Amino acid sequence: MDINLLPDGTACLIDANILIYYLSGVSTDCKRLLQRIAQREIQSYITTIVIAEVLHRRMIGEAVSKGLVTPIKVLSKLKASPNLIKGLTDCGSEVTSLLLLPIQIIEVKQDDISRSHALRQTHGLFVNDSINMACAERRGLRDIVTHDSDFESVQGLNTWRPTDI
DSSP: OBGGGOOTTOEEEEOHHHHHHHHHTOOHHHHHHHHHHHTTSSEEEEEHHHHHHHHHHHHHHHHHHTTSSOSTTHHHHHHHOHHHHHTOOHHHHHHHHHTTSSEEEEOOOHHHHHHHHHHHHHHOOOHHHHHHHHHHHHTTOOEEEOSOGGGGGSTTOEEEBOSOO
């Protein structure tokens, strides 16, 4: 469903890709969603896994955009040069500013890990997606904002997607 039609007051899980598109400035839809979250029109949740994914991907993007490494084999290049990682601070600042928004953080619990196994088996989700789903289920969330079509196979889950990417 179109992210722009997400009803006011909806409680939803926000996937990492939405935050990355927002931070990258590539999606007006994602920017508009974050504005709605800031105005408390939407009740938003993210998991600790989402935070880690956003930090990780933005760190890699920062290293490439600053010309510290080329896009090919970024991870191995950064692993070989830990001093480069020490200088990558923009990604941390970005996530810190996101966390100032009225976004509730769901911590991953042991039961979520256990539940995620069944979700992978039932829906064919990747590990992080299945853990995020388990956290959403625990909190009673039936809406997710994502660009990932994998969640569309989950019965009873409303998937809201940006239309401009």
